[in-house]
Amino acid sequence: MKKLLLILLCVPLIGFGQTKDQELFNDALKYENSENFELSIEYFTKSIKSSNNKEIITKSYNGRGRCYRKLMQYFQAEIEYLAAIEYNPTHKDAYANLSWLYAYYLDQYELAISIANQGMVYDPEMWNLYFNRGYACIKLEKYKLAVLSYDACIMYYKGNPANSYNLRGVAKLFSRSSSSRDDYCDDFKKSCDLGSIGSENGCKNYKNIVCKIEGVCNPDTAYIYIEWDKELPPKYFSTLRDTIDWKIKYKTCPVCKKKDKVIPITYGLPGKELMELSKSGEVILGGCVISTNSPRWYCKRDLNKF
Numbered sequence: 093m094k095k096l097l098l099i100l101l102c103v104p105l106i107g108f109g110q111t112k113d114q115e116l117f118n119d120a121l122k123y124e125n126s127e128n129f130e131l132s133i134e135y136f137t138k139s140i141k142s143s144n145n146k147e148i149i150t151k152s153y154n155g156r157g158r159c160y161r162k163l164m165q166y167f168q169a170e171i172e173y174l175a176a177i178e179y180n181p182t183h184k185d186a187y188a189n190l191s192w193l194y195a196y197y198l199d200q201y202e203l204a205i206s207i208a209n210q211g212m213v214y215d216p217e218m219w220n221l222y223f224n225r226g227y228a229c230i231k232l233e234k235y236k237l238a239v240l241s242y243d244a245c246i247m248y249y250k251g252n253p254a255n256s257y258n259l260r261g262v263a264k265l266f267s268r269s270s271s272s273r274d275d276y277c278d279d280f281k282k283s284c285d286l287g288s289i290g291s292e293n294g295c296k297n298y299k300n301i302v303c304k305i306e307g308v309c310n311p312d313t314a315y316i317y318i319e320w321d322k323e324l325p326p327k328y329f330s331t332l333r334d335t336i337d338w339k340i341k342y343k344t345c346p347v348c349k350k351k352d353k354v355i356p357i358t359y360g361l362p363g364k365e366l367m368e369l370s371k372s373g374e375v376i377l378g379g380c381v382i383s384t385n386s387p388r389w390y391c392k393r394d395l396n397k398f
């Protein structure tokens with residue numbers, strides 16, 4: 093009787109998590125977590141080959157995609173995520189991963205939006221899909237859809253939405269049409285008040301730009317701070333330069349009807365960064381006094397302030 097009991101107890105223990113493919117998959121995850129991505133890819137591959145389990149195979153494709161992304165092999169990552177979707181079209185994580193890859197790493201914003209939209213069909217409450225779509229929309233200057241995306245992202249996100257508030261503020265600021273100044277200031281302030289990752293930019297935006305400083309407030313030439321994880325390649329770190337590029341894209345010279353030689357005019361006491369940009373001809377320092385009629389842009393081709 094004792095012997096039988098022992099056997100009965102052991103059966104579920106042996107069965108639990110011990111199939112070959114699951115074992116390989118768990119090892120792959122372990123290597124991924126310890127950032128040994130090459131080895132992790134090997135184990136995900138082994139798990140795909142040895143498995144008949146749809147869930148494990150799909151997750152392994154995704155896992156390989158993540159590892160290739162970490163190794164900065166973005167096109168290989170794309171292949172893996174597409175394979176995951178092809179193999180299992182309802183697997184929502186693959187849509188989140190792929191839209192993120194398109195938005196942040198490959199600059200394929202239209203594709204990012206399309207893939208995020210497809211993912212929403214399978215899970216309309218998956219916050220990352222909205223976040224990724226919002227970011228791609230900002231890059232494409234589709235600010236209204238960006239605002240809607242961050243609305244949903246903030247609603248469904250279970251963590252700290254500081255970054256989403258900041259980005260929604262940015263989208264509102266750029267979209268102009270419907271949003272009042274209070275609206276985007278409110279988002280920057282919310283982001284700042286959360287005091288977490290992503291808050292720093294919200295605070296900078298709230299303070300530097302638009303919302304407070306007496307006599308210096310200039311929404312057209314202010315700097316917008318947007319940042320993401322440290323794992324991103326350097327070109328995605330938002331810098332002063334980045335944000336100025338954005339604004340330049342946004343303004344057309346009324347004389348030559350072009351944007352390429354337009355630089356912002358800034359007002360207020362310049363900091364070190366701004367002094368350097370001024371020396372290299374990327375901004376013009378407009379002095380400390382600003383009025384509603386002050387020009388905000390300068391075309392280097394026509395020497396025209398507007």
Ligand SMILES: [Zn+2]
Nearest residue numbers: 345348391394
């Ligand atoms: Zn011009």
